[in-house]
Amino acid sequence: MQRAADVFRAGSKVIGVVPTMGYLHEGHLSLIRLAKQRSDVVITTIFVNPTQFAPHEDFSKYPRDLDRDTRLAETAGNDILFVPSVDEIYAAPYQTFVEVKDLTSVLEGKARPTHFRGVTTIVAKVFNITKPRVAVFGQKDAQQAAVIRKMTKDMNFDVEVVIGPIVREPDGLAMSSRNVYLSPDERKQSVVLSASLRRAEEIIASGERTSSMITGEMLRMIAAQPSAMVDYVSIAQDLTLEEVSELRSGMTVLVSLAVRFGPTRLIDNTLVEVR
Amino acid sequence: MQRAADVFRAGSKVIGVVPTMGYLHEGHLSLIRLAKQRSDVVITTIFVNPTQFAPHEDFSKYPRDLDRDTRLAETAGNDILFVPSVDEIYAAPYQTFVEVKDLTSVLEGKARPTHFRGVTTIVAKVFNITKPRVAVFGQKDAQQAAVIRKMTKDMNFDVEVVIGPIVREPDGLAMSSRNVYLSPDERKQSVVLSASLRRAEEIIASGERTSSMITGEMLRMIAAQPSAMVDYVSIAQDLTLEEVSELRSGMTVLVSLAVRFGPTRLIDNTLVEVR
Numbered sequence: 001m002q003r004a005a006d007v008f009r010a011g012s013k014v015i016g017v018v019p020t021m022g023y024l025h026e027g028h029l030s031l032i033r034l035a036k037q038r039s040d041v042v043i044t045t046i047f048v049n050p051t052q053f054a055p056h057e058d059f060s061k062y063p064r065d066l067d068r069d070t071r072l073a074e075t076a077g078n079d080i081l082f083v084p085s086v087d088e089i090y091a092a093p094y095q096t097f098v099e100v101k102d103l104t105s106v107l108e109g110k111a112r113p114t115h116f117r118g119v120t121t122i123v124a125k126v127f128n129i130t131k132p133r134v135a136v137f138g139q140k141d142a143q144q145a146a147v148i149r150k151m152t153k154d155m156n157f158d159v160e161v162v163i164g165p166i167v168r169e170p171d172g173l174a175m176s177s178r179n180v181y182l183s184p185d186e187r188k189q190s191v192v193l194s195a196s197l198r199r200a201e202e203i204i205a206s207g208e209r210t211s212s213m214i215t216g217e218m219l220r221m222i223a224a225q226p227s228a229m230v231d232y233v234s235i236a237q238d239l240t241l242e243e244v245s246e247l248r249s250g251m252t253v254l255v256s257l258a259v260r261f262g263p264t265r266l267i268d269n270t271l272v273e274v275r
Numbered sequence: 276m277q278r279a280a281d282v283f284r285a286g287s288k289v290i291g292v293v294p295t296m297g298y299l300h301e302g303h304l305s306l307i308r309l310a311k312q313r314s315d316v317v318i319t320t321i322f323v324n325p326t327q328f329a330p331h332e333d334f335s336k337y338p339r340d341l342d343r344d345t346r347l348a349e350t351a352g353n354d355i356l357f358v359p360s361v362d363e364i365y366a367a368p369y370q371t372f373v374e375v376k377d378l379t380s381v382l383e384g385k386a387r388p389t390h391f392r393g394v395t396t397i398v399a400k401v402f403n404i405t406k407p408r409v410a411v412f413g414q415k416d417a418q419q420a421a422v423i424r425k426m427t428k429d430m431n432f433d434v435e436v437v438i439g440p441i442v443r444e445p446d447g448l449a450m451s452s453r454n455v456y457l458s459p460d461e462r463k464q465s466v467v468l469s470a471s472l473r474r475a476e477e478i479i480a481s482g483e484r485t486s487s488m489i490t491g492e493m494l495r496m497i498a499a500q501p502s503a504m505v506d507y508v509s510i511a512q513d514l515t516l517e518e519v520s521e522l523r524s525g526m527t528v529l530v531s532l533a534v535r536f537g538p539t540r541l542i543d544n545t546l547v548e549v550r
Contacts, residue, residue: 002433012285095377096395096429101370120371124399128431154371156403158277 001082005043005131013040017132019123022046022083023063023177024072027138027167032076034164035136043130044073045082047089051097052118058263063180082130089125098124100147100154106241107256108143108267111231119144120151127157136162140174142254142269146241166268168194174268186261189225193259193268196221196233200255204272209247211235214255222259231258231265238271247274276357280318280406288315292407294398297321297358298338298452299347302413302442307351309439310411318405319348320357322364326372327393333538338452357405364400373399375422375429381516382531383418383542386506394419395426402432411437415449417529417544421516441543443469449543461536464500468534468543471496471508475530479547484522486510489530497534506533506540513546522549 008015016039018031028044035042046069053059066083073081097117103109104116127135135152137145145163152161167175172194173187182190196218203214215233222228235244238252247253256269283290291314293306303319310317321344328334341358348356372392378384379391402410410427412420420438427436442450447469448462457465471493478489490508497503511518513527522528531544 002431006433009284010287091428093377094429096373096375096426098371098373098399098430101372102368103370124373125431128433131433151371153366154369155373156277156400158281158403158406 001043001084001129002131004080005129008041009131014134015039015130015132016042016134016136017126017130018042018044018078018136019126020044020046021048021062021177022069023065023180024069025167025175025177027140027164027175029072029076030167031136031138031164032073032078034162035134036077038134038136038160038162039132041079042077043080043082043132044078045084045126045130047082047084047122047126049089049118049122050086051090051121052115054112054114057112058178058181063177084129089122097121098151098155100151103143103147103150103241106143106236106243107232107234108141108258109147111258116144116147120147123148124151124155124157127152127159132159134160134162136164138166139163139269139271140166140176140267142256142271143241146239172198174266176266178264178266181264182261186227186264189227190259190261190266192222192225192228193257193266196257197255197268197270200235201270201272204247204274209274211243211245211247218257222257227261229260231260233257249274276318276359276404277406279355280404283316284406289409290314290405290407291317291409291411292401292405293317293319293353293411294401295319295321296323296337296452297344298340298455299344300442300450300452302415302439302450304347304351305442306411306413306439307348307353309437310409311352313409313411313435313437314407316354317352318355318357318407319353320359320401320405322357322359322397322401324364324393324397325361326365326396327390329387329389332387333453333456338455359404364397372396373426373430375426378418378422378425378516381418381511381518382507382509383416383533384422386533391419391422395422398423399426399430399432402427402434407434409435409437411439413441414438414546415441415451415543417531417546418516421514447473449541451541453539453541456539457536461502461539464502465534465536465541467497467500467503468532468541471532472530472543472545475510476545476547479522479549484549486518486520486522493532497532502536504535506535508532524549 016035098120099117251274258267291310373395526549533542
């Protein structure tokens with residue numbers, strides 16, 4: 001892959017990379033299209049990265065379908081599919097990790113303490129292997145986007161990080177490879193994630209400035225769904241991810257949440273400019 | 276620096292980098308010459324890296340002389356001197372670190388727990404900034420060489436790490452920017468580091484296979500110097516840095532030591548093939 005990247009670079013081709021864990025859906029495909037607009041050669045990586053899963057999480061049962069992924073990526077304009085093995089990426093004895101402090105101690109990082117260390121390590125490795133000028137990630141994983149931006153800047157990677165918007169099902173559920181885990185009943189209830197975010201946007205637009213009032217309303221909506229268990233509902237500054245208790249005009253806040261339906265954990269978010 | 280590196284790369288020039296903390300001596304110059312043999316453009320970096328010093332260590336008084344360094348680097352064939360500021364390299368709020376586990380928990384890493392995290396972080400950043408094909412480091416910092424090799428491999432940096440041999444004063448003292456800290460009397464006593472390593476080589480050549488016998492003899496030599504305080508004397512496997520209690524034929528071992536003279540801490544080492 002590095003030799004192929006060298007050949008593209010020697011030919012002055014701009015490489016765009018879309019790191020994914022596969023089981024591609026329309027969200028991923030929108031990122032591939034975005035990468036295509038900004039580069040000459042799009043490399044989509046498919047790698048279910050063990051270091052970003054905790055031992056009790058769903059690494060082994062994470063959905064995989066390489067044949068389908070290959071077809072879908074191609075329809076979106078992907079040029080190269082890079083599908084390394086775990087043994088290649090973490091050749092034993094593997095000992096090196098990239099870690100972003102502070103930003104990773106809240107929200108997802110609090111619920112999943114070793115998760116972002118796995119994410120930043122694999123992304124740094126993918127940058128070194130695919131040698132991109134542009135790397136595209138999705139806003140669905142809002143904290144991941146912030147952490148990768150910070151890692152890229154702090155480490156002086158000469159890569160432009162582009163964040164693509166969330167793609168949703170017709171009823172509002174954010175697309176996710178993990179949605180396949182939901183039972184039909186859970187699938188219906190899961191609309192509450194996006195519905196509560198729309199409600200938060202409305203409340204903020206109507207002038208509410210106290211975060212606890214906004215999250216309180218979201219929590220009530222979620223509590224009305226019998227299978228939903230809240231991990232967190234948060235209103236935070238968009239860049240530092242510090243919790244905000246009172247919204248102020250001119251602020252952009254990240255309203256985000258994580259909700260469990262049985263063993264399935266879903267996340268969603270929206271960026272709101274406070275007027 | 277990144278744009279300059281891009282221009283060289285677009286012109287198919289091989290970039291060699293020599294990361295240093297400045298106050299150059301013949302040891303550094305030998306690394307610049309080695310880089311020159313293996314690349315078209317040599318970039319020497321001079322950066323006294325705060326993250327590899329503990330709070331009680333000598334960061335602020337570490338010797339600096341940029342005018343002299345500039346002249347010396349040029350005489351050795353250096354093409355570009357890269358001298359960033361601390362504020363550029365660690366723009367606040369800086370949050371990202373690269374860490375190699377295991378290899379960094381022994382020897383220097385045991386004595387200086389945050390040292391190698393600082394080293395691997397700055398080296399990864401320098402790789403991203405200067406975009407080298409070749410990077411040259413000195414064997415004087417033997418564990419650093421091992422840790423950087425491991426980091427480069429684990430992180431998939433497309434960089435060949437080259438280790439240059441130790442350069443010594445006529446009486447055997449390994450060249451180091453920190454040698455200027457020594458009083459005339461300490462300077463005389465400091466010969467015991469290299470002398471004890473030569474003695475270890477002789478004892479091993481004569482057939483001694485028990486590490487404690489070899490280190491015991493070294494410790495006796497050092498104890499005879501009134502100002503010398505031993506931090507460690509070690510015989511370890513050359514790649515894993517695991518301590519070896521009995522030498523076996525065919526092994527290569529790293530015999531290394533750290534000795535304090537007042538506030539000045541000196542290190543030295545030798546690689547010995549056991550016959």
